[in-house]
């Protein structure tokens with residue numbers, strides 16, 4: 271073992287045994303040989319032992335001279351004098367003293383120090399692969415090995431989870447290189463092995479890892495949990511024959527014993543993190559912007575929004591009250607090129623007819639009694655953005671003409687004014703009426719209908735959304751639980767059943783309100799059907815027998831269809847009816863959904 275005599279700028283001298291394969295020298299205390307010389311770079315040079323010779327290499331831009339000549343790299347000979355800034359280093363190939371580069375740290379201590387650092391980082395780290403790489407890098411440092419592998423046994427298969435060399439790089443193709451008899455022995459005996467001189471060892475010189483990795487010296491220790499081997503740490507040295515000795519094996523054994531627990535924890539934590547992520551993804555896949563729901567009908571709605579959002583096409587959203595028509599309109603706006611512009615909502619049904627025109631188009635001062643100042647309307651306010659005309663079916667006929675004109679001419683005129691003002695907006699209209707019926711009745715203009723209904727989005731009532739009712743219920747429970755700091759955690763099983771059974775005439779708005787009220791008033795962790803005011807009599811009102819029979823039949827066919835993933839032929843077979851019965855059932859549902867009269871019954875018995 272060679273010695274380096276270090277002379278600092280203050281004339282102090284010390285001897286350092288070059289025990290490591292790479293010894294760093296510099297101003298920084300992290301170096302193996304720190305020197306208090308302000309002129310030195312943080313790391314000035316490395317001394318590298320290649321198994322035969324010691325070589326000095328200047329670090330980056332360090333100005334190094336050897337025997338008075340500038341050098342960047344130099345194979346050291348006895349008596350060579352290296353100088354960087356005011357620091358001098360003398361090389362002596364003979365061992366001199368017992369002072370090592372880290373005098374206070376024996377290998378065992380170093381191993382433990384490394385483990386402590388590793389365990390501290392364990393909780394904060396999110397990347398298991400990187401963490402294991404760092405663990406192996408630290409171990410290479412401790413044991414002065416050239417190559418290190420952390421191998422786990424998963425379902426009887428070896429999987430190399432970290433393969434590192436002394437340059438802190440990943441060794442490619444590691445699995446093929448290390449799968450061999452040395453590891454098999456360690457796994458079988460559960461005891462560590464050191465093969466000090468592998469090339470001359472009769473038993474191991476032919477081992478594939480020794481040959482493939484051109485190793486001269488090998489150590490391998492098991493990673494154990496509750497008496498079982500779940501992996502191994504394998505270290506190899508390809509340069510210094512017999513570098514590993516019993517002491518190095520002892521350091522590795524200490525390290526492996528402690529590392530077993532930490533690696534197990536790291537794997538467990540990693541698994542939990544992944545699981546958490548998958549759960550989060552599952553939850554977020556039930557959400558599209560602010561819209562919650564993952565059932566087939568809502569997925570079709572999302573698909574439509576996705577298609578039309580980026581265009582300027584008019585959209586007509588229809589559905590019963592509280593089904594989320596305004597949320598859909600906002601989502602279209604949010605995903606459009608107008609997202610930075612305003613979103614202006616007008617409830618056409620809530621404004622008295624006499625005020626509606628001025629509300630929509632604005633008015634000039636003095637236009638009518640009470641018009642004390644000029645005011646712009648909702649059309650002008652929505653300039654550059656989206657105008658949401660809610661309850662468009664309630665719009666009086668006279669105003670329907672004016673709206674149509676405004677949309678065609680892209681201009682509006684204030685009440686009492688004669689000058690049209692250009693407006694640039696996109697219209698999303700909504701209705702809970704069946705506008706086709708209104709057209710037939712003569713209460714809605716067909717030309718306006720076609721202008722608004724370029725693309726139609728039909729929102730299903732909540733009672734037809736299947737599992738989404740529960741998904742929405744849980745979403746509101748979480749939302750309001752958080753908002754009100756309530757201690758509720760979920761629903762009782764009977765509350766879940768009640769939520770599925772109830773017809774929800776007020777749809778999502780009603781569900782939201784019932785859950786919100788229950789969360790505010792609940793004093794237990796689980797919200798019950800009573801907390802939701804879902805009493806048996808409203809769940810199952812008494813119906814005339816014929817209607818009850820029909821309701822039951824409808825629900826039962828739906829359930830069997832769902833169980834058969836929508837397969838109509840199989841459903842008909844399971845129920846022992848003609849397939850036409852199932853087709854007619856679906857036609858009826860569709861007509862109901864559209865608010866149309868049911869198709870004529872052919873009188874066929876199910």
Ligand SMILES: Nc1ncnc2c1ncn2[C@@H]1O[C@H](COP(=O)(O)OP(=O)(O)OP(=O)(O)O)[C@@H](O)[C@H]1O
Nearest residue numbers: 560561562590591592593594595596597702778779
């Ligand atoms: N898919 C959904 N996910 C989450 N919340 C929803 C969803 N649909 C509706 N809501 C909520 O339900 C309530 C009613 O929604 P919204 O006002 O959009 O319904 P609407 O169909 O426009 O009602 P109306 O016809 O009475 O105007 C709102 O609080 C809304 O946030």
